[in-house]
Amino acid sequence: MIAPRLTAWRQARTDAGVSGRTPTHNLRDIFNAILYVNRTGIAWRYLPHDFPPHPTVYGYFAAWNKEGILTALNHQLTGLVRDHHGHTTTPTASIMDSQSVKTSTNVPLSTQGTDAGKRIVGRKRGIITDTTGPGNVAPEITAANKTIAACDAKLPQYRAIADAGGDPATVAAWMAEVNAQRAAALAQRDTATAAQPPAPHRLTEDNIRHLVGSFDDIRNTLRDAHSEDKSTVYRELRLALTYNPGQNKISVEATPDADYCWVTVRVRGGT
Incomplete structure (x- = not known):
C-alpha cells in the first residue's frame, strides 16, 4: 500500500x-x-x-x-487494522481523550507546559480513537482543518502588515488568496463530513414494541417449518441450539457480529 x-x-x-x-x-x-x-x-x-x-x-x-500523503496513508492503514480485528473499515463511534506527553530536549521552552498532577513537562495533546486505538477522522477533514488553521494564522499577520504601512494592494491580494483557500477548505470539510457514515440511530418505544411483536410471527412460522429449514435460519442468525434430554432444556450459544461485541446476552430457563 x-x-x-x-x-x-x-x-x-x-x-x-x-x-x-x-x-x-x-x-x-x-x-x-x-x-x-x-x-x-x-x-x-x-x-x-x-x-x-x-x-x-x-x-x-x-x-x-x-x-496529505501521510494522512491518507494513516487513514488507509487504520482501515486495515480495523478489518484485521473484524470491524468495518470506518468506525461509527469514537472516544475522545487528552494526554500529557514529554517532549525532547530540543523543544523550545515557550511551546511547553507543566502538568503538575502527573509531573510531566511537555505538551498536552488530544486524540479521537476508535475501539482498536487508531484515530478515525477522515483524511479529508484533517487536511481541511490544517488549511483552515494555517489561513487563520496568516490573516492577522497580513492585517498587521497593512497597519504598519505595507502596500495596500499587495496585502489585499494576499488576504484575498488566503480567504479563497480558507473557503475551499471549509467546503472540502463540509463535503467530507456529509460523506461520513451516519451514527447508529436510537430506537423509540414504538419501534421496540413493533420489533418485539414481530417475534410472534417468526415463532409461529418456525414452529411449523421443516427441521432443515429451521437449522438454516438458526445458522444465518449465528445461533447454535443443543438439546439436553436429561434436563429437558435447550442450550443456546450466540456468535454476534464483531461490530456488536459490546452486547452481552444471557439466556436462562428452559427456552
Missing part, C-alpha cells in the same frame, strides 16, 4: 517537472528515516549516516505532509 502510493507521487512530480533532478535515493530508505525520527524523537540533523541526508529526508517529509 505504501510503496505504490509514494512511487506514484514521485513519478507524478517528475512528469510535471517539479523535481529539479533525477531522484537518487530509495523511497523505502527515506520513509524508514522518517519513521526513525518519529520513533526516537531526535533532530533531523542527527539521523544516522546509513540513512539518506537529513535535508533530503525532511524535504520529502514536508512535501508528503503538506499534500
Whole structure:
C-alpha cells in the first residue's frame, strides 16, 4: 500500500517537472528515516549516516505532509487494522481523550507546559480513537482543518502588515488568496463530513414494541417449518441450539457480529 502510493507521487512530480533532478535515493530508505525520527524523537540533523541526508529526508517529509500523503496513508492503514480485528473499515463511534506527553530536549521552552498532577513537562495533546486505538477522522477533514488553521494564522499577520504601512494592494491580494483557500477548505470539510457514515440511530418505544411483536410471527412460522429449514435460519442468525434430554432444556450459544461485541446476552430457563 505504501510503496505504490509514494512511487506514484514521485513519478507524478517528475512528469510535471517539479523535481529539479533525477531522484537518487530509495523511497523505502527515506520513509524508514522518517519513521526513525518519529520513533526516537531526535533532530533531523542527527539521523544516522546509513540513512539518506537529513535535508533530503525532511524535504520529502514536508512535501508528503503538506499534500496529505501521510494522512491518507494513516487513514488507509487504520482501515486495515480495523478489518484485521473484524470491524468495518470506518468506525461509527469514537472516544475522545487528552494526554500529557514529554517532549525532547530540543523543544523550545515557550511551546511547553507543566502538568503538575502527573509531573510531566511537555505538551498536552488530544486524540479521537476508535475501539482498536487508531484515530478515525477522515483524511479529508484533517487536511481541511490544517488549511483552515494555517489561513487563520496568516490573516492577522497580513492585517498587521497593512497597519504598519505595507502596500495596500499587495496585502489585499494576499488576504484575498488566503480567504479563497480558507473557503475551499471549509467546503472540502463540509463535503467530507456529509460523506461520513451516519451514527447508529436510537430506537423509540414504538419501534421496540413493533420489533418485539414481530417475534410472534417468526415463532409461529418456525414452529411449523421443516427441521432443515429451521437449522438454516438458526445458522444465518449465528445461533447454535443443543438439546439436553436429561434436563429437558435447550442450550443456546450466540456468535454476534464483531461490530456488536459490546452486547452481552444471557439466556436462562428452559427456552
